Amino acid sequence: MKAALSCFSAFAIVLSGLLFFGQRASGDAGEPNPGSMEQQIVAKERAGLDALKAGDLETFGNLTADDAVLIDARGPANKAQVLKNVAGFKLLDYSMENVKFMPISAKAGLITYKINEKGNSHGKEFAAQAYVSSIWTKRRKIWVCTFTQETAAK
Numbered sequence: 277m278k279a280a281l282s283c284f285s286a287f288a289i290v291l292s293g294l295l296f297f298g299q300r301a302s303g304d305a306g307e308p309n310p311g312s313m314e315q316q317i318v319a320k321e322r323a324g325l326d327a328l329k330a331g332d333l334e335t336f337g338n339l340t341a342d343d344a345v346l347i348d349a350r351g352p353a354n355k356a357q358v359l360k361n362v363a364g365f366k367l368l369d370y371s372m373e374n375v376k377f378m379p380i381s382a383k384a385g386l387i388t389y390k391i392n393e394k395g396n397s398h399g400k401e402f403a404a405q406a407y408v409s410s411i412w413t414k415r416r417k418i419w420v421c422t423f424t425q426e427t428a429a430k
Contacts, residue, residue: 314377317385317412320419321372328367333359341413341420348426364398383414384422390429405429 320339327335337359340346346353353361370393378386388409395402411423 313379313385314387316419317377317387318375320412320421321387321410324421325367325370328362328365329370331366333362336362339419339421341415341422344420344422344424346424349428365395366397367393367395369394380411384411386411 375389
C-alpha cells in the first residue's frame with residue numbers, strides 16, 4: 277500500500293496503501309540555489325521520507341497539512357487516514373531519481389520524481405518504484421505538504 281508523501285514527498289511510499297516523499301537525485305540540471313524555494317521543498321520532501329525511515333510519525337505528521345489530499349491507487353485519503361496507515365509501516369531505504377521542480381506561486385511549488393523504496397508494511401517486506409508528485413505550500417512561514425499523488429512505476 278502506498279501513501280503520497282515525500283508530500284514526503286515525498287510524501288512517496290508504500291504506507292499500507294498510501295505513499296508520501298526523498299533525496300535530490302544526481303544528474304539533474306544543476307543544484308538549486310542555496311535557500312531557493314526548490315532547495316527548501318526538496319529538503320522538506322526528504323525530511324518526510326527520513327521521518328518515515330526513523331519511525332518518527334510526529335515529524336512526518338507535522339510536515340503534512342491538516343487539509344492535505346494524498347492519492348494512490350486506492351484513491352484519495354486525508355492526513356488522519358495516512359497517519360493511521362503508517363503506524364504499521366517502516367521505510368528501510370529509498371532513493372529519488374529525476375527530481376523536477378516547478379514553482380506554482382510565491383508560496384507554493386511542485387516537485388516530481390521517481391522513488392525507489394524498500395521497507396516493511398505491517399510485517400511484510402516490500403520493494404517498490406513509483407512516480408510521485410507533491411505540492412508544498414508555505415503557511416505561517418512553515419512549508420507543509422498539501423497534495424501528493426503516487427503512480428506505481430512499471
